[in-house]
Amino acid sequence: MRCPYCKANDDKVIDSRASDGGVSIRRRRECLRCQRRYTTYERLEETIRLAVIKRDGSRMPYDRSKMIEGIRHAAYKRPVSSERIEQIADEVEEYLVSNFEREVSSQSIGERIAQVLRRVDQVAYVRFASVYRQFEDVGDFIDEAQDVIERSADDIPGQQSLFESESSGEAKA
Numbered sequence: 634m635r636c637p638y639c640k641a642n643d644d645k646v647i648d649s650r651a652s653d654g655g656v657s658i659r660r661r662r663e664c665l666r667c668q669r670r671y672t673t674y675e676r677l678e679e680t681i682r683l684a685v686i687k688r689d690g691s692r693m694p695y696d697r698s699k700m701i702e703g704i705r706h707a708a709y710k711r712p713v714s715s716e717r718i719e720q721i722a723d724e725v726e727e728y729l730v731s732n733f734e735r736e737v738s739s740q741s742i743g744e745r746i747a748q749v750l751r752r753v754d755q756v757a758y759v760r761f762a763s764v765y766r767q768f769e770d771v772g773d774f775i776d777e778a779q780d781v782i783e784r785s786a787d788d789i790p791g792q793q794s795l796f797e798s799e800s801s802g803e804a805k806a
């Protein structure tokens with residue numbers, strides 16, 4: 634493992650233990666060159682073999698990195714860490730694996746990401762939902778967005794101005 638401090642490729646493992654209820658192994662490592670310590674997580678690569686059916690009917694293999702990219706865009710400049718984004722992706726994958734066998738629509742994936750994102754960050758949720766729903770039912774999205782904006786204005790002071798500055802101005806009272 635390459636040391637994050639001095640970039641040397643020489644380390645020893647000081648401690649290993651299961652984490653996340655056994656899903657991953659946490660290893661404490663010490664760099665043999667600079668003696669600094671860092672932590673790595675090792676997890677089994679679970680290849681999800683699902684065909685994703687796009688809106689136009691074409692198929693493509695499921696790709697986690699695309700989902701991560703989508704969430705990352707939605708969460709741009711929001712207080713959502715990379716670690717949290719990975720967790721969101723894990724949660725969505727868990728759902729995919731337990732509910733679909735061979736194929737899943739890109740819409741189902743999008744809906745699920747939106748659901749999870751909604752609990753994490755409302756601004757990221759609205760951004761994400763707008764992308765996923767713009768070709769489906771624009772009316773629904775506007776209702777949904779309005780609902781979220783109104784509630785977030787009540788619940789979280791300061792969020793309304795954020796929405797307003799990012800919209801085209803139509804939302805301004």
Ligand SMILES: [Zn+2]
Binds near residue numbers: 637640665
């Ligand atoms: Zn080092």
